[in-house]
Amino acid sequence: MIDLRSDTVTTPSQGMRQAMAQAEVGDDVFGEDPTVVVLEEEVARLLGKEAGLFVPSGTMSNQIAIKAHTYPGDEVICEQGAHIMNYEAGGPAFHSQVQLHPLQGELGVFTAGQVEAAIRPDNVHMPPSRLVSVENTHNKAGGTIFPLEEIHHIAAVATSHNLHMHMDGARLMNAVVATGIPAEEWAAPFNSVSLCLSKGLGAPVGSVLCGDRDFIRRSHRYRKIFGGGMRQVGIIAAGGLYALHNHVDDLQKDHQRAQQLATVLVQLPGVSINPDAVHTNIVIFNLDEERGTAAQVEHRLQAEGVLCLALGKQMIRLVTHRDLTDEDITHANRAFQKVLG
Numbered sequence: 001m002i003d004l005r006s007d008t009v010t011t012p013s014q015g016m017r018q019a020m021a022q023a024e025v026g027d028d029v030f031g032e033d034p035t036v037v038v039l040e041e042e043v044a045r046l047l048g049k050e051a052g053l054f055v056p057s058g059t060m061s062n063q064i065a066i067k068a069h070t071y072p073g074d075e076v077i078c079e080q081g082a083h084i085m086n087y088e089a090g091g092p093a094f095h096s097q098v099q100l101h102p103l104q105g106e107l108g109v110f111t112a113g114q115v116e117a118a119i120r121p122d123n124v125h126m127p128p129s130r131l132v133s134v135e136n137t138h139n140k141a142g143g144t145i146f147p148l149e150e151i152h153h154i155a156a157v158a159t160s161h162n163l164h165m166h167m168d169g170a171r172l173m174n175a176v177v178a179t180g181i182p183a184e185e186w187a188a189p190f191n192s193v194s195l196c197l198s199k200g201l202g203a204p205v206g207s208v209l210c211g212d213r214d215f216i217r218r219s220h221r222y223r224k225i226f227g228g229g230m231r232q233v234g235i236i237a238a239g240g241l242y243a244l245h246n247h248v249d250d251l252q253k254d255h256q257r258a259q260q261l262a263t264v265l266v267q268l269p270g271v272s273i274n275p276d277a278v279h280t281n282i283v284i285f286n287l288d289e290e291r292g293t294a295a296q297v298e299h300r301l302q303a304e305g306v307l308c309l310a311l312g313k314q315m316i317r318l319v320t321h322r323d324l325t326d327e328d329i330t331h332a333n334r335a336f337q338k339v340l341g
């Protein structure tokens with residue numbers, strides 16, 4: 001089966017398994033796992049931040065960040081398709097008692113002007129605006145890259161209103177590889193950044209949340225409260241380190257393969273896709289109703305040996321990743337032609 005549902009389906013390579021098996025470990029709740037310490041320091045350095053915190057998932061990383069930046073009753077400005085808004089099970093309300101203020105973005109990108117307009121005046125009737133969250137790359141919009149220049153404009157607005165900035169950088173390394181802009185530059189305008197190791201980078205588990213020392217000290221306590229303190233977790237941190245050392249450049253291949261899929265899909269009748277919106281490893285397309293629903297097409301593709309994800313009634317998502325081969329892409333494109341051609 002050719003699995004294009006997500007880059008989270010990647011399994012650890014032989015080299016990664018070896019690194020994990022040989023990892024030096026200790027009790028990380030006591031701060032004594034040397035491999036975790038190395039990973040946290042390395043990601044913090046990569047992102048130009050003072051400190052990092054290894055957590056089990058991207059969801060926990062974002063949720064801890066929201067908790068550490070806000071007070072109950074605050075408002076968090078984000079894009080309407082953001083992962084924190086749609087796919088974290090209402091976490092911001094559940095854990096932090098904050099509400100989200102979604103902005104209507106263009107391919108996941110909103111503007112400094114929209115942020116400025118969304119910031120609440122100091123008025124007793126209104127929730128205090130506290131945090132701006134940017135997702136880069138943006139999952140639901142199709143792996144799109146948030147322009148760095150706009151991020152700088154947004155950060156200027158946020159700073160002038162005393163708002164903090166968080167980046168859900170689950171796939172930040174995809175943006176780094178696609179643009180050539182170093183991770184540190186992407187991260188600079190943000191108070192906190194969450195980076196996932198378990199997506200296209202191919203590690204089995206884990207994300208690292210980075211920020212200044214005080215933010216990470218507070219986040220550490222929230223990780224404990226959320227049940228995310230882990231013991232000899234160097235075993236999995238070693239997978240993350242291996243991914244950072246060996247897998248980053250391979251993301252480029254994922255991006256090329258996403259282009260190959262888009263090139264075929266754009267020619268198919270009843271399929272709407274904007275190839276210019278395929279910036280990284282995610283391809284999103286919409287089906288005209290006469291082609292059937294996304295769920296029906298998902299089933300038909302499955303019968304041809306291809307797994308994809310119905311993201312909406314007429315919307316399908318494909319994600320390329322390191323466990324695919326060139327033959328898989330050729331096979332998948334043939335399946336699209338057969339099912340939709």
Ligand SMILES: Cc1ncc(COP(=O)(O)O)c(C=O)c1O
Nearest residue numbers: 057058059060083135139168170
């Ligand atoms: C943009 C984004 N943020 C956060 C997450 C959450 O990561 P996890 O599945 O590790 O909780 C995902 C997962 O796909 C994601 O796409």
